[in-house]
Amino acid sequence: MSLYERFRDLVRTETPVALATVIDGPNVGAKLMVVREGTTETVEGSLGNPDLDRVAARDVAGELEAGRTGVRHYGPEGQATPEDLVDTPTVSVFIETFAPPPQMWIFGAVDFTAALGRVAKVLGYRVTVCDAREIFATKRRFPMADEVIVSWPAPMFERRGHTLGPRDAVCILTHDPKFDVPAIQGALATSVGYIGVMGSRKTHNKRLERLAEVGVSSARDLERIMSPIGLDLGGRTPEETAVAICAEIIARRTGHGATSLKNTSGSIHS
Amino acid sequence: MREILDDIDRWRANGKKVAVARVVKIEGSGPRDPGAAMAVNEDGEVAGSVSGGCVEGAVVSEALAILAEHSPGRMVSFGYSDDEAFAVGLTCGGTIRLFIEPLAW
Numbered sequence: 001m002s003l004y005e006r007f008r009d010l011v012r013t014e015t016p017v018a019l020a021t022v023i024d025g026p027n028v029g030a031k032l033m034v035v036r037e038g039t040t041e042t043v044e045g046s047l048g049n050p051d052l053d054r055v056a057a058r059d060v061a062g063e064l065e066a067g068r069t070g071v072r073h074y075g076p077e078g079q080a081t082p083e084d085l086v087d088t089p090t091v092s093v094f095i096e097t098f099a100p101p102p103q104m105w106i107f108g109a110v111d112f113t114a115a116l117g118r119v120a121k122v123l124g125y126r127v128t129v130c131d132a133r134e135i136f137a138t139k140r141r142f143p144m145a146d147e148v149i150v151s152w153p154a155p156m157f158e159r160r161g162h163t164l165g166p167r168d169a170v171c172i173l174t175h176d177p178k179f180d181v182p183a184i185q186g187a188l189a190t191s192v193g194y195i196g197v198m199g200s201r202k203t204h205n206k207r208l209e210r211l212a213e214v215g216v217s218s219a220r221d222l223e224r225i226m227s228p229i230g231l232d233l234g235g236r237t238p239e240e241t242a243v244a245i246c247a248e249i250i251a252r253r254t255g256h257g258a259t260s261l262k263n264t265s266g267s268i269h270s
Numbered sequence: 271m272r273e274i275l276d277d278i279d280r281w282r283a284n285g286k287k288v289a290v291a292r293v294v295k296i297e298g299s300g301p302r303d304p305g306a307a308m309a310v311n312e313d314g315e316v317a318g319s320v321s322g323g324c325v326e327g328a329v330v331s332e333a334l335a336i337l338a339e340h341s342p343g344r345m346v347s348f349g350y351s352d353d354e355a356f357a358v359g360l361t362c363g364g365t366i367r368l369f370i371e372p373l374a375w
Contacts, residue, residue, distance in 0.1 A: 002375065003375050004373060004375050008275050008278075008279075011271065011272050011275065012272075012275065021369065021371070023294055023343075023345055023369040024345055028342045028343050028344070028371075029342040029343045029371050029372075029374075029375065069303070069304045069305045070295075070304060071294055071295055094292070094294040094304075094369055096271075096304070096305050097305075098271070098272070267299065268299060269296075269299055269300065
């Protein structure tokens with residue numbers, strides 16, 4: 001099996017991998033790959049010099065951990081400090097990280113769930129739908145979901161909450177306090193990047209009381225809970241609501257104010 | 271890269287030579303981030319994209335040249351400041367740096 005075939009299979013199985021390619025300097029096209037399978041990390045391939053490989057592999061592993069993609073420069077034997085690089089030819093290495101797709105967990109098997117699942121798939125999320133009611137939480141009702149799980153929120157977070165990170169989203173669409181309060185508690189205990197909870201302002205205010213009863217009242221926790229969920233786009237249908245939710249997730253991640261570009265100035269892509 | 275693997279597999283199964291272009295750097299405004307990838311086979315068939323359609327035509331020509339020359343690959347830049355800008359510049363005014371190489375690894 002060639003290095004490319006190995007790389008291709010890893011990307012297909014969503015195994016975290018970072019690929020380094022010499023794009024300028026000696027050995028253009030040479031490749032080194034860092035693969036994380038479970039807790040083991042392996043280095044495969046070579047950039048053409050053992051010292052360069054050792055230094056670059058450490059950086060490639062770091063980029064994989066951070067999920068970053070970019071160019072780094074070394075001396076031909078892996079020199080990396082600016083003084084070492086004076087008067088030496090440089091090797092430019094492009095490091096590309098292939099991380100598993102971000103996750104979106106949607107609690108509540110309702111109409112909005114199907115629309116949100118579809119929009120989330122367009123954005124590249126791995127979608128998990130979760131509801132305790134067996135007759136509603138079926139793969140048939142949510143064919144777009146990667147997974148449909150019949151469970152209460154607490155066991156779901158106990159089992160898999162540790163897999164949620166800053167790129168991931170939890171959307172709670174149940175409107176039902178006995179379901180959404182434990183889902184919010186579960187989500188707050190993780191490092192998930194986005195927590196959105198559906199409901200009118202009235203529902204939201206009642207929910208805040210229930211959350212306070214179970215001890216969720218710190219400003220830090222409340223700031224993380226996006227409720228009522230979504231940007232104020234004025235839409236009404238499940239699909240329009242799904243766009244408003246996903247747009248809010250993007251805006252929270254980038255820290256942008258989500259106004260029309262026409263009404264702002266400055267760089268668009270920064 | 272993920273989205274072009276199926277086309278690459280098909281081309282390779284048919285014995286076609288394949289070149290891959292990847293965005294490695296964007297300066298200023300640019301439509302696609304580093305990592306955006308496009309594959310070109312020896313017949314000039316294309317999968318994926320590296321910009322909003324501004325430079326794809328020129329990338330195909332470069333990719334075919336790299337395959338024909340048996341080159342190990344090279345950096346190619348497109349941007350407003352380039353001499354070629356008038357022909358294939360990015361309308362958004364940024365500079366895009368690509369690495370194009372044969373898929374022979």
